[in-house]
Amino acid sequence: xxxxxxxxxxxxxxxxxxxxxxxxxxxxxxxxxxxxxxxxxxxxxxxxxxxxxxxxxxxxxxxxxxxxxxxxxxxxxxxxxxxxxxxxxxxxxxxxxxxxxxxxxxxxxxxxxxxxxxxxxxxxxxxxxxxxxxxxxxxxxxxxxxxxxxxxxxxxxxxxxxxxxxxxxxxxxxxxxxxxxxxxxxxxxxxxxxxxxxxxxxxxxxxxxxxxxxxxxxxxxxxxxxxxxxxxxxxxxxxxxxxxxxxxxxxxxxxxxxxxxxxxxxxxxxxxxxxxxxxxxxxxxxxxxxxxxxxxxxxxxxxxxxxxxxxxxxxxxxxxxxxxxxxxxx
Numbered sequence: 001x002x003x004x005x006x007x008x009x010x011x012x013x014x015x016x017x018x019x020x021x022x023x024x025x026x027x028x029x030x031x032x033x034x035x036x037x038x039x040x041x042x043x044x045x046x047x048x049x050x051x052x053x054x055x056x057x058x059x060x061x062x063x064x065x066x067x068x069x070x071x072x073x074x075x076x077x078x079x080x081x082x083x084x085x086x087x088x089x090x091x092x093x094x095x096x097x098x099x100x101x102x103x104x105x106x107x108x109x110x111x112x113x114x115x116x117x118x119x120x121x122x123x124x125x126x127x128x129x130x131x132x133x134x135x136x137x138x139x140x141x142x143x144x145x146x147x148x149x150x151x152x153x154x155x156x157x158x159x160x161x162x163x164x165x166x167x168x169x170x171x172x173x174x175x176x177x178x179x180x181x182x183x184x185x186x187x188x189x190x191x192x193x194x195x196x197x198x199x200x201x202x203x204x205x206x207x208x209x210x211x212x213x214x215x216x217x218x219x220x221x222x223x224x225x226x227x228x229x230x231x232x233x234x235x236x237x238x239x240x241x242x243x244x245x246x247x248x249x250x251x252x253x254x255x256x257x258x259x260x261x262x263x264x265x266x267x268x269x270x271x272x273x274x275x276x277x278x279x280x281x282x283x284x285x286x287x288x289x290x291x292x293x294x295x296x297x298x299x300x301x302x303x304x305x306x307x308x309x310x311x312x313x314x315x316x317x318x319x320x321x322x323x324x325x326x327x328x329x330x
Contacts, residue, residue: 095241103249105258181329205243212236266309
């Protein structure tokens with residue numbers, strides 16, 4: 001019995017459910033989908049573009065490409081360095097190229113300063129110009145014989161400078177390496193191999209001339225016969241170009257001592273030029289020149305070279321931070 005005295009909903013006498021309620025045993029009504037209710041005050045949203053799409057270039061015959069779609073420039077030919085055999089063959093066939101490879105500094109990481117290069121050329125060119133002016137002023141250079149004598153005189157002076165440099169080189173470089181501290185000594189000792197090779201190369205090239213022309217070695221030339229004489233003649237011609245160009249490069253680059261350190265060439269040039277001036281005073285060079293002019297010439301060269309060397313050291317310090325103190329590790 002329910003609280004409705006038998007007439008309640010679901011009672012034994014079967015009462016009727018209230019209006020709107022489903023009768024007993026009837027299937028539940030099927031729910032109907034309601035249409036989505038939109039906001040009547042909402043503004044229409046424009047369609048969103050894909051942020052990752054690329055802009056399409058205009059399809060015209062002369063339309064420019066965007067920066068990221070521009071065609072790549074045609075690749076140029078790859079630079080392949082010559083092989084070791086080709087470099088050796090070129091040096092054998094061209095003595096001037098061989099001299100450049102032998103007497104020019106080529107250490108990895110070396111400072112290439114066009115200003116320093118010009119100072120080195122000025123240092124050598126001023127000495128040559130001063131000698132030429134002195135020769136033309138106080139010597140009668142008339143005819144081929146006089147020109148040959150003047151050229152021989154200058155070649156002898158250059159060869160004397162090279163010999164003085166050869167003797168000075170181990171002393172200055174040895175003092176520089178000894179003054180260096182710590183591991184720098186071993187580094188500088190390894191770097192001296194190429195300058196020493198340049199010294200040996202110029203000495204060996206000059207040694208070929210006595211072998212080909214000295215009367216004392218005529219027996220050697222006769223012993224090798226005609227093929228040997230041809231070989232000696234070709235070797236002498238090759239050594240002539242190599243030695244002449246090598247002597248000039250040796251004086252400009254001071255036997256490629258920049259391969260050891262960049263501050264060594266100006267220092268060694270100062271020592272060399274003062275030694276040469278002292279040698280001229282001792283030997284009485286330029287006897288035909290008046291004493292006053294000779295004094296100015298003999299002392300003018302070392303003073304000028306010293307000034308240029310100081311300028312070179314100052315430029316290395318200002319532009320590249322290279323000083324003698326830092327080179328010695330002090």
